[in-house]
Amino acid sequence: MRYVTKILFALVVVFSACDPPMEVNRPGDKLSGYVTHNDSILYMTDGYYSISVYNADSLNPFNRVPVRTDSLNLKKRDWLYETPFTMNGIPSGRYFVAATWSKYPKVPNEVPIVLGTYGCDTIVNCSAYQMISYPNYEGKFRNIQAWTNPARRLN
Numbered sequence: 001m002r003y004v005t006k007i008l009f010a011l012v013v014v015f016s017a018c019d020p021p022m023e024v025n026r027p028g029d030k031l032s033g034y035v036t037h038n039d040s041i042l043y044m045t046d047g048y049y050s051i052s053v054y055n056a057d058s059l060n061p062f063n064r065v066p067v068r069t070d071s072l073n074l075k076k077r078d079w080l081y082e083t084p085f086t087m088n089g090i091p092s093g094r095y096f097v098a099a100t101w102s103k104y105p106k107v108p109n110e111v112p113i114v115l116g117t118y119g120c121d122t123i124v125n126c127s128a129y130q131m132i133s134y135p136n137y138e139g140k141f142r143n144i145q146a147w148t149n150p151a152r153r154l155n
Helices: 003-015
Strands: 030-037 047-055 068-071 080-088 092-104 113-117 132-134 145-146
Touching: 030 047, 030 092, 047 080, 068 080, 068 092, 092 145, 113 145
Parallel strands: 030 145
Antiparallel strands: 030 080, 047 068, 047 092, 092 113, 092 132
């Protein structure tokens, strides 16, 4: 009986180990990339640099309140600011991503100033924004070129 118990215990261990645990933040669960700001003068009063995700199913998406906005901690590399970003926990859907300037203090339902968009970067009259699907099963980086000067707004 003792050997049967050991064999059953070993079988339970082997079969339970067949399915590896799922990681909380698998590559597809993140929206990641870099924002490269084209100018080198930072504007640090009355606001902060951010990354925003907009619903792709709405008309005029960049003039609406984003689904989510996270602040950016700008990092200087050579003469430019190249800042990594990562967002988790975005609802499944189709989105546009933009580098933005958000005013401080934060006002509910405020539309941030768009400084660059994924797919169009800093082109003012561009309307061919690249839509992304989330979750990001491809695991690709979404890199954006943007301005640092909020006066060069795109929306």
